[in-house]
Amino acid sequence: MTSSVQEARQAFGLRLRELRKNSGISGRELAAHPGVHESKISRIEHGKATPSPGDVRAYCRLCNADDELPELLASLHNIDAAYMEWRRVLGAGIKRAQQLVMKNEAAAEFIRNYEPQVIPGLLQTAEYAEAKLRSVIQFYNLPNDLDSGVSKRMERQQILYKRGRRFHFLISEKSLYGTVGDDAVMLGQLDRLLSIIGMPRVTLGVVPLTAEVIVSVENFMMFDNRVIKVEGHTAELTITQPREIALYGRAFDILARQSATGEAARTLIKKAINARRRSPIKHDLTE
Numbered sequence: 001m002t003s004s005v006q007e008a009r010q011a012f013g014l015r016l017r018e019l020r021k022n023s024g025i026s027g028r029e030l031a032a033h034p035g036v037h038e039s040k041i042s043r044i045e046h047g048k049a050t051p052s053p054g055d056v057r058a059y060c061r062l063c064n065a066d067d068e069l070p071e072l073l074a075s076l077h078n079i080d081a082a083y084m085e086w087r088r089v090l091g092a093g094i095k096r097a098q099q100l101v102m103k104n105e106a107a108a109e110f111i112r113n114y115e116p117q118v119i120p121g122l123l124q125t126a127e128y129a130e131a132k133l134r135s136v137i138q139f140y141n142l143p144n145d146l147d148s149g150v151s152k153r154m155e156r157q158q159i160l161y162k163r164g165r166r167f168h169f170l171i172s173e174k175s176l177y178g179t180v181g182d183d184a185v186m187l188g189q190l191d192r193l194l195s196i197i198g199m200p201r202v203t204l205g206v207v208p209l210t211a212e213v214i215v216s217v218e219n220f221m222m223f224d225n226r227v228i229k230v231e232g233h234t235a236e237l238t239i240t241q242p243r244e245i246a247l248y249g250r251a252f253d254i255l256a257r258q259s260a261t262g263e264a265a266r267t268l269i270k271k272a273i274n275a276r277r278r279s280p281i282k283h284d285l286t287e
Contacts, residue, residue, distance in 0.1 A: 056073060084235055104229065116174065124192075128186075
């Protein structure tokens, strides 16, 4: 969990602690009421646990502070939204998750995206997107809305052609060789990357495999300098703390300086195409 989420949780816990103390109620007295446990009170007030909406309602009711309930619940929602497990983000299906991403994209003028393993969603072919989203559905055991999810991902790409928007994509050279789908899917995807180079307002950089490892960072998307979305294995993080945003910005700049662009990027992509054509990767469909 990022420091911004932890700091927000600690600040919220302190606010509840002050609410309790100002009302003259001790933690033991609060715990005497049904549904409230003393051990949890301590963890909440020290930022070690996130309270449930029911916990917040109990604080306000027992501390005679019902007028503060709406604001406290809104603050709790913001903390909760900063760390969203994939089971919640994807619980309503792939299409819904794509719609949520579109909201952030629509509000941004400059989008920066770093992907160390795969091709960014905004640059994917329909075949690549289908193969990638199918594996996501299978791995997380999600409702199967593959067709509508792929359609929505393709719809997202319309933003690439809107005036007043800028995009900078960074991918690792490794993502050119990792297989999503099969060789035919990958050859189509690599050809799509070649067509991206030279598009107005779009920069594509490929970080070579031999580049010095100055920063080691997970995949992330930066929407202007307002918010960052980080995709972890179990959850999505939403970062809004300026200090953390600045660090991600520094990491992106370092990777951008290391990346090949223009004709140099074309050379790396064509090398990957030729390698795949010479030695098609065999897939055991029984696995």
